[in-house]
Structure formats: structure tokens, C-alpha cells
Amino acid sequence: MTALQLSAQLRAKSRSVVEAVTPALDAAQRNEWGAFLRFDAEYKTRVLERAASVQSRLDAGELSGSPLAGVPIVIKDNISVAGEECSACSRMLAGYKPVFSATVIERLEKAGLVIVGRANMDEFAVGTTGESSVHGGVTNPHNSAHVAGGSSSGSAVAVASGAVPLALGSDSGGSIRLPAAYCGAVAIKPSYGGVSRNGLFALASSMEQVGTIAANVDDALALLEIISGADNRDGTCVAQEPLAFADRKQDLKGVKLAVIAEVSDDIRDALKSAGAELAEIALPMREVLLPTYFIIACAEMASNFARYDGLKYGQRSPQAQALGEIYRLSRAEGFGRAVKTRLMFGTLITTSDYYDSYFRQALKVRGLIKREYDKLLSEYDAIVTPTAAAVAPKLGETPGGKVNECDIFTVFANLGGYPAVTLPCGVGEGGLPLGLQLVGGAFKDAQLGAIARVCEPIVRVTGGGA
Amino acid sequence: MSKWEIVMGLEVHAELSTKTKIFCGCTTAFGGEPNTHVCPGCAGMPGTLPVFNREVLEYAVKLGLVLGCDISRVCRFDRKNYFYPDLPKAYQVSQLHAPICRGGGLEITTDSGSKFIRLHQIHMEEDAGKLLHERGFTKLDYNRGCTPLLEIVSEPDFATSDEVIAYLEKLREILMYLDICDCKMQEGSFRADVNLSVRKPGEALGTRTEMKNINSFKAITRAIEFESKRHIEVLESGGVLVQETRRWDDDCGESFAMRSKANATDYRYFPDPDLLPLTVDEAMLERVRASLPEVADEKRERYVSLGLSAKTAALITHTRERALFFDEVLALGANAKIAANMLQHMKEELPANDFAELVKAREAQTAQSQNLDEGTLLEVRKQIEKAVAENAEAVADYRAGKQKAFGFLMGQAVKAIGKSASPDVIKSTLAAVLAEMTKE
Numbered sequence: 001m002t003a004l005q006l007s008a009q010l011r012a013k014s015r016s017v018v019e020a021v022t023p024a025l026d027a028a029q030r031n032e033w034g035a036f037l038r039f040d041a042e043y044k045t046r047v048l049e050r051a052a053s054v055q056s057r058l059d060a061g062e063l064s065g066s067p068l069a070g071v072p073i074v075i076k077d078n079i080s081v082a083g084e085e086c087s088a089c090s091r092m093l094a095g096y097k098p099v100f101s102a103t104v105i106e107r108l109e110k111a112g113l114v115i116v117g118r119a120n121m122d123e124f125a126v127g128t129t130g131e132s133s134v135h136g137g138v139t140n141p142h143n144s145a146h147v148a149g150g151s152s153s154g155s156a157v158a159v160a161s162g163a164v165p166l167a168l169g170s171d172s173g174g175s176i177r178l179p180a181a182y183c184g185a186v187a188i189k190p191s192y193g194g195v196s197r198n199g200l201f202a203l204a205s206s207m208e209q210v211g212t213i214a215a216n217v218d219d220a221l222a223l224l225e226i227i228s229g230a231d232n233r234d235g236t237c238v239a240q241e242p243l244a245f246a247d248r249k250q251d252l253k254g255v256k257l258a259v260i261a262e263v264s265d266d267i268r269d270a271l272k273s274a275g276a277e278l279a280e281i282a283l284p285m286r287e288v289l290l291p292t293y294f295i296i297a298c299a300e301m302a303s304n305f306a307r308y309d310g311l312k313y314g315q316r317s318p319q320a321q322a323l324g325e326i327y328r329l330s331r332a333e334g335f336g337r338a339v340k341t342r343l344m345f346g347t348l349i350t351t352s353d354y355y356d357s358y359f360r361q362a363l364k365v366r367g368l369i370k371r372e373y374d375k376l377l378s379e380y381d382a383i384v385t386p387t388a389a390a391v392a393p394k395l396g397e398t399p400g401g402k403v404n405e406c407d408i409f410t411v412f413a414n415l416g417g418y419p420a421v422t423l424p425c426g427v428g429e430g431g432l433p434l435g436l437q438l439v440g441g442a443f444k445d446a447q448l449g450a451i452a453r454v455c456e457p458i459v460r461v462t463g464g465g466a
Numbered sequence: 467m468s469k470w471e472i473v474m475g476l477e478v479h480a481e482l483s484t485k486t487k488i489f490c491g492c493t494t495a496f497g498g499e500p501n502t503h504v505c506p507g508c509a510g511m512p513g514t515l516p517v518f519n520r521e522v523l524e525y526a527v528k529l530g531l532v533l534g535c536d537i538s539r540v541c542r543f544d545r546k547n548y549f550y551p552d553l554p555k556a557y558q559v560s561q562l563h564a565p566i567c568r569g570g571g572l573e574i575t576t577d578s579g580s581k582f583i584r585l586h587q588i589h590m591e592e593d594a595g596k597l598l599h600e601r602g603f604t605k606l607d608y609n610r611g612c613t614p615l616l617e618i619v620s621e622p623d624f625a626t627s628d629e630v631i632a633y634l635e636k637l638r639e640i641l642m643y644l645d646i647c648d649c650k651m652q653e654g655s656f657r658a659d660v661n662l663s664v665r666k667p668g669e670a671l672g673t674r675t676e677m678k679n680i681n682s683f684k685a686i687t688r689a690i691e692f693e694s695k696r697h698i699e700v701l702e703s704g705g706v707l708v709q710e711t712r713r714w715d716d717d718c719g720e721s722f723a724m725r726s727k728a729n730a731t732d733y734r735y736f737p738d739p740d741l742l743p744l745t746v747d748e749a750m751l752e753r754v755r756a757s758l759p760e761v762a763d764e765k766r767e768r769y770v771s772l773g774l775s776a777k778t779a780a781l782i783t784h785t786r787e788r789a790l791f792f793d794e795v796l797a798l799g800a801n802a803k804i805a806a807n808m809l810q811h812m813k814e815e816l817p818a819n820d821f822a823e824l825v826k827a828r829e830a831q832t833a834q835s836q837n838l839d840e841g842t843l844l845e846v847r848k849q850i851e852k853a854v855a856e857n858a859e860a861v862a863d864y865r866a867g868k869q870k871a872f873g874f875l876m877g878q879a880v881k882a883i884g885k886s887a888s889p890d891v892i893k894s895t896l897a898a899v900l901a902e903m904t905k906e
Binding site: 313 | 506509510511512513514515516517518545547549551554555556557606732734736737739740741742
């Protein structure tokens with residue numbers, strides 16, 4: 001059953017909200033793959049209270065027009081819910097409780113969705129495998145010897161394992177698309193500026209967006225519609241209206257798709273037989289995508305993370321006495337290795353000695369990348385790539401240096417601010433899921449959604465993926 | 467040996483009088499219980515984002531237009547990164563690469579004549595919080611954090627402390643007339659850092675030091691005198707100056723080294739990704755230009771054209787409030803010269819309306835008195851003074867704002883004087899007598 005169907009039943013009173021959240025609570029209790037965080041009796045009580053409150057709103061007829069009312073959802077641990085611990089899975093923020101809720105949280109609460117859990121993730125959303133959480137790694141529900149992918153590992157696993165129909169994640173370089181592809185779920189990263197970042201712990205500010213994960217395209221789009229749109233608490237959220245996904249297509253007639261070499265013949269044939277016009281392209285500026293992304297992301301991150309200084313909240317080293325020690329020791333003890341590496345790199349390349357040769361160059365190259373892809377996306381309705389180059393790697397088998405290559409097909413959407421969706425597309429090596437990525441032009445989210453809806457059943461059965 | 471020349475540039479921070487902070491909705495009111503003018507945004511809590519207060523841009527454009535700057539059509543914010551407890555995000559949002567105003571300047575006048583001081587740039591930024599050191603502890607107050615500032619950076623065009631003071635007075639006058647800054651040095655809403663170096667005429671610029679924490683005009687003069695002497699002494703004794711930031715301690719009358727360039731922080735400025743570039747279009751420029759109030763220079767010029775002396779015009783424009791009052795009185799049809807004279811002697815505050823009436827009465831008296839002989843006038847005045855002295859209660863009522871009391875006093879005066887003077891003359895003399903009493 002889809003989330004939309006579940007909500008329809010709840011609104012028709014053929015089921016209760018408590019019944020709807022019970023499977024999620026049971027799954028959180030078992031927590032087989034490590035997707036859920038801090039689930040205990042107290043949290044369970046809170047979820048049941050939320051369910052009861054939504055039930056009474058349903059009973060009062062308040063939510064009759066809300067398409068996902070009553071549906072359980074999990075939230076990545078870097079999105080603020082007022083009064084609820086939110087640590088981005090870092091020691092640095094252990095015990096931190098935000099005093100306000102993220103805009104996306106306010107919107108989904110208003111729409112009557114029920115938050116049933118906090119999702120595990122790579123520490124501070126830094127990582128592609130889901131293994132760097134201070135709470136321990138997340139494993140793949142299809143084979144727990146493999147990673148779930150990151151950084152939104154818990155969100156993808158909670159959906160892919162059937163624990164919940166919906167999850168929120170965040171994506172600065174592929175962080176919702178990659179784990180969704182590895183675990184066999186649908187994920188959408190909207191256009192930059194389509195969804196408010198207010199309440200999302202900032203990582204790479206100029207590239208990240210909150211996105212949705214679901215078992216199918218319709219559910220993911222419906223959730224995105226609810227959380228998107230203008231927000232006066234985020235000046236970069238330039239969308240005037242919520243993203244709307246009413247557009248539907250019967251087939252792919254007249255749809256122009258730019259396909260890269262890594263997309264399999266089976267997929268091409270399936271897309272063609274649905275009426276799409278395919279053109280072969282090479283991913284423009286492919287060799288500079290990851291370095292450019294990495295430089296900008298680390299620079300922004302180093303500045304964004306400076307506020308975690310041990311003075312006001314989160315980790316403060318018990319050894320620290322003087323001010324300099326509070327900064328140095330708290331940060332040394334609070335951050336994990338992958339985070340520290342990026343903080344040091346990001347700091348170095350924005351110092352006056354390196355700014356011109358690294359950061360300024362990266363900004364320039366980003367401009368060139370954007371120009372190339374803007375042009376491509378004005379000629380084609382979508383760029384089609386595998387979401388990842390291969391299936392989920394085994395646990396511990398992706399050493400630091402190579403991990404980044406997982407993002408090779410995903411980062412251009414963040415560099416250019418484009419909407420991107422990943423669809424399950426059969427299985428690959430070891431029976432593990434594969435994902436197909438569609439990337440559309442900036443703020444053509446509706447068109448991309450319509451194309452994704454048509455592609456979803458075609459590529460799901462075609463399989464063989466990339 | 468030839469004399470030393472002092473070369474100075476100024477960085478002035480003006481805290482803007484917008485109602486709310488530059489990136490959140492908190493009040494900018496001075497003081498308040500510590501940490502009561504604070505929200506998650508200006509406290510730098512994770513997940514908060516800056517939302518720019520457009521009023522700040524408007525204020526910056528106003529100042530830029532008055533100072534003849536080039537207003538950038540597109541400007542941007544940068545982050546200035548450094549760790550310090552008064553900065554909860556550990557970066558200050560400022561403008562380095564693309565500030566709102568470049569160039570421009572202002573003409574100053576000192577005893578040695580006029581001089582044009584060039585501006586380098588004006589940029590918008592947020593202020594930091596305050597640290598309160600108490601018995602081994604340091605308390606943090608973020609009330610001031612994130613309040614809007616304009617930093618007005620001059621070129622190194624100053625040679626004397628008189629020029630510096632003249633510039634600061636002029637700048638302060640402009641900020642106050644634009645009504646964009648209350649310019650209270652004691653409250654820190656108008657602060658100046660002095661960059662100073664010395665050289666022999668014709669030589670290249672010497673090593674400069676920057677002095678901070680100067681809290682009054684007098685302190686500025688003292689600080690410049692001290693620091694320039696220190697530079698000269700070091701150089702004349704064969705020493706070497708260090709480029710550094712120094713803190714002025716007005717109680718000791720000395721400056722102390724804070725940090726040298728060698729161990730200066732690298733602020734790692736880079737464009738703030740949370741704030742989109744700001745555009746200033748022609749329509750906005752036109753709108754702001756049209757809304758510009760008359761500044762003091764323009765007012766003085768107009769007053770002189772109405773027949774006032776330059777000195778009187780300057781006295782009236784000494785404060786914006788007085789000049790606005792004077793304009794209101796003029797708008798009510800009062801004679802400028804008479805109003806200016808009476809204004810200088812006015813001891814207590816009157817509503818503009820009442821004051822304008824007094825001015826008009828004085829004017830009428832002056833006009834009509836010319837038709838009567840001196841003796842009659844003296845007699846009229848004597849009778850009126852007597853009537854006023856005998857009716858202290860009515861005078862008190864009049865001064866309390868009761869117009870009826872004037873009528874009563876008028877009646878008493880007419881009764882005493884009879885037909886030797888017209889009611890108009892009696893009325894204007896009575897008004898003058900009452901006005902004189904008021905100013906005593």
C-alpha cells in the first residue's frame with residue numbers, strides 16, 4: 001500500500017492512526033539495520049501521543065484535504081524538531097535539543113504526518129556509506145554485509161525495509177539519492193531554493209536541500225509538495241509557491257532524454273519503447289565535478305561548523321580550562337575523523353595563501369559547470385545516468401579516498417541546483433538494488449516528476465540497471 | 467632636520483537605528499537585560515539562517531548618495547571567520563569583495579581651511595555581542611549581536627587631529643540628519659578606529675598602527691597625539707615600528723599593543739552562501755534619492771539665503787531637532803530672522819504653533835511700532851507690564867497653555883491704555899512682554 005492510499009484509509013476512518021504507526025514502532029524497536037536512533041519507551045509514548053493528536057484532528061474533519069495525513073515518517077538526525085534531541089550523529093552535539101522546529105517539520109506536522117523516529121546518518125551528513133555515525137553504522141536491508149549508503153542511511157533503510165512509507169533526508173552531493181539507490185527506494189532532491197533549509201544543520205549551504213524518500217514516485221512527490229515553497233526564514237528559498245506535481249504524462253512521447261554511456265541497453269530500449277527520444281552524451285566536465293564539489297563543500301562546512309565551539313551547547317571538553325583549550329579540546333574530542341579531515345581542508349583552502357588557487361578557482365569552475373549543464377538541460381528534458389556506479393559496497397570496504405567516487409553521477413545536480421530523482425531499477429551484483437537517476441532543469445521539478453512517474457514502472461521491471 | 471608628517475585614515479562604525487537587527491527580527495534597542503534581545507538566529511543556533519533586513523540597504527544607499535559614492539548595482543555579503551566568544555556563529559557577516567558603496571567623500575573645514583576627504587568604501591555588517599568580565603568569570607550578552615552597522619572607511623587623507631575631529635563631526639551630523647544612526651559614542655553606536663603612520667614630507671608611507679577603543683572626541687585627540695609622538699620617538703631613536711593593532715586606554719593616556727600583523731588572524735573571507743547577492747536598481751535609487759531629507763549643509767545654505775548670518779544658521783542646525791523645529795515655525799509663516807533671534811533666546815520648549823504666533827506678534831509689533839512715537843510706545847508697554855504684574859494667576863494660566871488667559875490680560879491692558887494705541891499694537895506688545903517673561 002502506498003502512503004497516499006494509507007492516508008486515504010485513515011481519512012475514511014477504515015483504520016486508525018495508532019494502527020498505522022504500530023508497524024513503524026515495532027520496526028524501530030527491532031532496529032535490525034541500525035536505522036533508528038534513541039528509540040525507547042519514552043519516545044514510543046511521544047509517538048503515540050502524536051498519533052492520538054492527529055487522530056483527533058482527523059476525527060474533527062480538519063485534515064480531510066491533506067493527502068498524507070496520518071502517515072508515519074522518519075526524520076534524518078540533522079533536521080530540527082523542537083525539544084527533541086538532534087545531534088547529527090556526532091559526539092559534538094550529544095544531548096542537543098533544538099528550541100525550534102525546521103520549516104519542513106512545521107509543514108509536515110501541519111499536514112498531519114506523524115513523526116515516528118529519528119534516522120541514523122553519517123556524522124554531520126559527511127559520508128557516502130552510512131558508517132560514520134557516532135551511534136554505529138547502518139547496514140543494507142537486502143544484505144547486511146553491505147552498507148546502506150550515506151549520508152541519509154537511516155532514512156533510506158527505514159523506507160526500503162518497509163518500516164515506514166516516508167522519510168526526510170538531506171542531500172548536498174547525493175546524500176539522499178545514493179542510499180535510496182543502494183537500498184532500492186525512490187528519492188527526490190528538489191531544485192536548490194525549492195525547499196526551506198531553516199532548521200537543517202548546515203553542511204554545504206550553497207548546494208544542499210532537504211529531500212524526500214519513499215517507496216514510489218507518487219508518495220515522494222506528494223511529500224515534497226507539502227514541505228516545499230517560500231519561507232521567510234530562509235533567504236535562499238526563492239520558490240514563490242510550493243512545488244506542484246499535478247502534471248501527468250501517459251508516456252514519454254516527445255520527451256528528450258540525454259543518456260550517458262553507463263546506462264544499459266535494456267533501459268534505453270525500455271525508455272525508447274515508451275516514446276522517449278534518446279541522445280547519447282558524455283557527462284560534461286566529468287573529471288572536475290568531484291574536486292569542485294569537494295572544495296566548495298569543505299570551505300562552506302569549515303565556516304558553518306565553527307559555531308560548534310564547545311561554549312554554548314553540545315560537547316565541552318571536561319579537561320578544558322582556558323578559552324583556547326575549550327575550542328581546541330572540545331572540537332578535537334567532539335568531531336570524528338572524516339569530519340575533521342574536511343574541516344582542515346576547508347579551512348586551508350580559504351586562507352589567504354590558498355584562496356586564489358583553490359577556492360576562487362572552484363567558484364569559477366562551478367560557474368563553467370553550471371553553464372554547460374544549463375545548456376544541456378535547455379536542449380533535453382532530463383539527463384539520465386545510473387545513480388551510482390555499482391551496487392552498495394561491503395561494510396568497511398570503502399576507504400576514505402575512494403568513497404567520494406560514489407558521488408560521481410550525483411554532484412552535478414548540487415553544483416547546478418537541479419532537481420534530481422533516483423528510481424529503483426532492478427538488481428545488480430549479489431542481488432543488490434540499482435538506481436537510475438533523472439536530472440531536470442532548475443525549477444522544472446514538476447516536469448521531472450511527471451517524467452519520473454512514467455519511467456518508474458518501466459525501469460523497475462526492466463532491471464539490469466546501469 | 468625636516469618635520470614629521472602624520473598620515474591617518476579612519477574606520478568609522480555607525481550602528482544603524484533600524485527597528486530590527488540586520489538578519490533577524492529581534493529589536494536593536496540599546497541595553498536591556500542580557501540576552502533578552504536574542505533569538506535562535508542571532509544566537510547562532512544550528513540550522514538558523516540569516517534573512518536580510520532591506521531597511522539596512524536603504525540606509526546604506528542614503529548615506530552613499532549624500533557622500534557622493536558609487537552605489538554598487540550588485541553587492542554581496544562575505545563571511546569573516548574567527549573564533550571569539552562574542553561571535554556565536556564564529557563568523558561575522560560583512561562585505562569585503564563587493565561592498566555597497568565605493569569612493570565618494572566629504573568636504574571638511576578647519577582653522578587652516580577646507581579639505582576634501584576621500585572615502586574608500588562603505589559596507590554593511592553585523593555587530594558582535596558583548597563580553598562582561600566579572601571576578602574571574604566572563605559573561606556573554608548577545609543583545610548587541612547582529613545589530614546592523616555601516617563601516618565607513620576613509621582614504622589616508624588626514625594630517626591633523628583637527629581634521630579628524632572635523633570629519634567625525636561632519637559625518638555624525640550627516641548620519642543624524644539622515645536619521646539613520648543616533649551617534650552616541652558612549653553607547654558605542656558611533657565608533658572610530660584610527661590608522662596612523664608618520665613620514666618625512668615626500669617620503670613613502672611609514673609603518674601604520676591601528677588604534678581601537680576610542681570612546682570620545684577628546685580621547686581621539688589625545689590618542690592621535692600620543693600615538694604620533696610614539697611613532698616619531700621610535701623612528702628618531704633608530705627603532706623599528708611594528709604594524710599592529712593597539713588598544714587606546716584613555717585613563718592611562720596610552721595605547722597598548724593588541725596583536726601584530728605577524729600573528730594576525732587570517733579571516734578567510736569568502737562569499738556567504740546563505741545570502742543571495744543584493745541588487746540596487748534605478749527605481750530604488752530614484753526612490754531613495756527622492757526620500758532624502760535636507761542635510762545640515764543644505765539647511766544652512768537655505769537659512770543664509772533667508773537673510774540669516776552664517777553663524778546663526780550654524781547655531782540653528784547644531785541639532786537636527788532644533789533645525790526641524792525652526793523649519794516647522796517657518797512653514798507656519800513666521801519671519802526667519804525674527805524666529806532665529808527668538809529661538810536663540812528661548813529657554814523652555816513651546817509647541818511650534820505657539821512659538822510661530824509669538825514670532826508673528828513680534829513682527830507685527832515691530833511693524834506697527836514704527837507708526838507711533840516713542841513716548842506712547844513706552845506708556846503702552848508700562849501699562850501692559852503693570853497689568854501683567856497685577857494678574858500673576860492669569861499669566862501662570864497662559865504659560866500653562868490656556869489661551870483664554872491671553873484674552874483676559876488683553877482686556878485688562880485695553881482698559882488701562884484706552885484709545886491711545888490700537889488693539890493690534892496692544893496685542894503684539896502684550897505677546898512680546900509675555901514671551902520675554904517666558905524666556906527668563
